[in-house]
Amino acid sequence: MSAAPKPLPLLLPIRKYGDPVLVRPAKPVAAVDDDIRRLIPVMFRTMYAEPGIGLAAPQVGVSLRLMVVDVAPDGKSQPLVLINPVVEKKKGRIRSEEGCLSFPGIQVTVPRAAWVRVSAVDEKGAPVVVEGEGLLSRCLQHEMDHLDGVVMIDHLSLAKRLKVLWEIRKRKKAGLW
Numbered sequence: 001m002s003a004a005p006k007p008l009p010l011l012l013p014i015r016k017y018g019d020p021v022l023v024r025p026a027k028p029v030a031a032v033d034d035d036i037r038r039l040i041p042v043m044f045r046t047m048y049a050e051p052g053i054g055l056a057a058p059q060v061g062v063s064l065r066l067m068v069v070d071v072a073p074d075g076k077s078q079p080l081v082l083i084n085p086v087v088e089k090k091k092g093r094i095r096s097e098e099g100c101l102s103f104p105g106i107q108v109t110v111p112r113a114a115w116v117r118v119s120a121v122d123e124k125g126a127p128v129v130v131e132g133e134g135l136l137s138r139c140l141q142h143e144m145d146h147l148d149g150v151v152m153i154d155h156l157s158l159a160k161r162l163k164v165l166w167e168i169r170k171r172k173k174a175g176l177w
Contacts (some may be wrong), residue, residue: 008042009048012060014101016177017151019061022102025149026056026063028084029164032125040081040123043068052101054139056146059102067143071135080130085120087144088129089129098138105171106164110155112141118151 015021029036035119039062047055047068069080092114099107115133118140122128132140142152153161169176 008038010042011046012042014046014050014104015059017103017153018177019102021058021061021063022146022151023149024058024063026058026065026147028065031084032121032123036064036083037123039066040068044070044079047101049105050101053135054143055101056143058146058149065147067147069136069139069143071139080128081123082118082120082128082130082140082143083122083125083142085118085140085144085147087116087141091115094138095156096138098142098152100142102146103152103164103168104177106163108152108156108160108164109170110142110152112138116140118144 039057042062043055043057043066046060047053047070054067054069057064065084067082067085069082070077072078084103090113095109095110095111095112095113097107114137115131116137117131119127119129130140139163145151145154153164156164168177
C-alpha cells in the first residue's frame with residue numbers, strides 16, 4: 001500500500017532573487033502525472049495572489065520546466081499551462097519595462113523578441129502551440145528565462161545590474177527582501 005500524496009498548501013512562497021533555484025536550469029517534466037496536476041492550480045493561485053501574469057515552477061522552489069501564464073487581455077482570463085516549453089521561432093525586437101515576482105518592486109527595461117512561437121504540452125499531456133506578441137510574447141520569454149536559470153537582470157549591462165543589486169542590498173538591510 002502506497003502512502004497518500006502529501007497535500008500542497010493553497011499558496012506557495014515566491015522565491016526571491018538570491019535563492020539558488022532561480023539561477024539553475026530546470027529539469028524537464030518526465031511525465032504529466034498527478035503530482036504535476038496538483039501543482040498547477042497552486043501555481044495559478046500563487047500567481048494571482050501576488051498579483052502576477054506569469055509564474056515558472058522554479059519561482060516556487062520546484063526545479064521543473066513548467067510555467068503558468070495569464071496575461072488576461074481585455075480583462076478576459078486566458079490561463080495557459082506550458083510544460084517542457086520550447087521556443088520555436090522569434091521575430092522582431094522590442095525593449096520594454098518588466099517586473100518579476102522574484103524581484104518585488106523592481107522594474108527594468110529588457111530587450112525581447114516582439115513575437116514568439118512556443119510549443120509545449122498542457123496539463124493533459126496534449127501538445128500545444130502558443131503564438132504571441134506584445135505582453136504575451138514578453139511574458140512567455142520571461143518565464144522561459146526562469147526555466148533556463150536566467151533572471152531579468154542577466155539582460156542588463158553591468159552598471160545597470162549593479163544598480164539593481166545595490167537596491168536589493170538596501171532592501172535586505174532594511175528587512176524588506
